[in-house]
Amino acid sequence: xxxxxxxxxxxxxxxxxxxxxxxxxxxxxxxxxxxxxxxxxxxxxxxxxxxxxxxxxxxxxxxxxxxxxxxxxxxxxxxxxxxxxxxxxxxxxxxxxxxxxxxxxxxxxxxxxxxxxxxxxxxxxxxxxxxxxxxxxxxxxxxxxxxxxxxxxx
Numbered sequence: 558x559x560x561x562x563x564x565x566x567x568x569x570x571x572x573x574x575x576x577x578x579x580x581x582x583x584x585x586x587x588x589x590x591x592x593x594x595x596x597x598x599x600x601x602x603x604x605x606x607x608x609x610x611x612x613x614x615x616x617x618x619x620x621x622x623x624x625x626x627x628x629x630x631x632x633x634x635x636x637x638x639x640x641x642x643x644x645x646x647x648x649x650x651x652x653x654x655x656x657x658x659x660x661x662x663x664x665x666x667x668x669x670x671x672x673x674x675x676x677x678x679x680x681x682x683x684x685x686x687x688x689x690x691x692x693x694x695x696x697x698x699x700x701x702x703x704x705x706x707x708x709x710x711x
Contacts, residue, residue, distance in 0.1 A: 598644055604705075618644065618704065618705060627686070632690070642701055642702075643702045643703055645686050646661055646662040647667065648660065655679055670692060672691070676693055680694075680696075681695055
């Protein structure tokens with residue numbers, strides 16, 4: 558059985574058992590680990606590389622494929638950590654084209670979204686989620702906290 562193991566920001570390594578590292582909070586059966594804002598990101602591509610460096614086989618920026626995951630990212634991750642927004646794994650395919658579709662890190666077009674009323678705004682190519690689960694367009698160079706997602710074997 559595969560389990561989704563999510564972390565806030567980047568981790569130094571992954572434990573053999575499904576537990577969160579010191580300073581991170583485990584969340585029930587979805588194996589969500591929430592960390593602090595100390596590891597604020599350094600832009601989409603840097604954040605993505607940090608997620609992938611932790612788990613080369615399945616590490617990536619967290620992708621809210623459905624309302625359940627989106628709610629988990631928002632309610633659990635952001636409310637527990639106290640951060641206003643965190644970058645997620647959604648970005649415009651072609652930043653130079655305002656009509657370009659938004660994609661998940663695996664290159665699949667969005668099947669779920671939860672944009673706030675005025676979003677996505679022009680000139681914003683990446684996405685951040687707030688504590689209510691709403692999405693905001695942000696610059697891909699934004700230095701804000703980010704969510705990583707890892708798939709591990711139980």
